[in-house]
Amino acid sequence: MSINFKEKNKNKDAKNSNISWLDKLRQSSDLRVVWNLSFISQNKKYNLNNPNVNHKKMITKLEEISKHSLVAFANLPRSSGVEFLDPNRVQGKLANMNCPPSFGKLREAAAVNKWFSIRFSDCSRIIGKRIDNTFYVFWIDPNHDLYV
Template sequence: MAKINFKNEYEKQKATITNLALREARQPVYITFNFSFMTNSNEFNFKNDNLTSDHKDYIFRRLFELSNKDMVSLTANTNKKWGLESLKLKELSNKDKIKQMSLHTKFQDSVRNELSGEKFWVFRLCPNNNPYPTRIIGKMIDDTFYMMFLDLEHELYAKRK
């Protein structure tokens, strides 16, 4: 029986995992966005009747803007108005609607749910809430932001203390 060299196998596998290879090479990692698991609730997805083409234009521009910043800048070194902020469910009141919302079934029933952890990640459509106070709420796995909810009017959770 042939002997397996686990160190060599690990090195081969590591090179195929983009994030590991980039980090080891000290290259910046940038955010990517996934729309596959948006909520089925039309009130908080792209089928919302109040979502205008102007909103959609702002969303595209914001995604482009965020895509040009590395993950460290977005998550650690940035004011929540400009980058991403984490939202821990245990910090929220039971009155907050997001606690009653369910994730898309295909996300909930996959390993992604466990990999993404307990918290949500949020970014603002307009950093100063003008002209739109919209928040985009999702889950993160590595550098992938899974968009879950479009909260057009701050209905899913109240301002935290």
């Protein structure tokens, strides 16, 4: 017995198109935040090799956030250390920085048009972009000098 792949996908597509926006939200509300460090800066001032990075605090913060669903994460108050920055309004070095070239134009187009910033100690931050529930870390800013 063989299965007609096109027919199977056709039924699946028809089924998905009938899902209401509320049901789609409920489905996505279980997505957990995940991290990708593949595109982290090669500049030692803004990567894991910087001696001022408190690795333990950074990993603890990423673990803490990973326990949240994407919806819960997006609604965390700024006081929790999570901030989304409009690239047109940010001041400092970050205003002149772009996604790393290795990130690629397709990923850049798919990414949310805001930087995310996560504080993990007194003045240290992680900065990057988000696509769906994946957060791509580009810079680790242990000296708080990428933006004001």
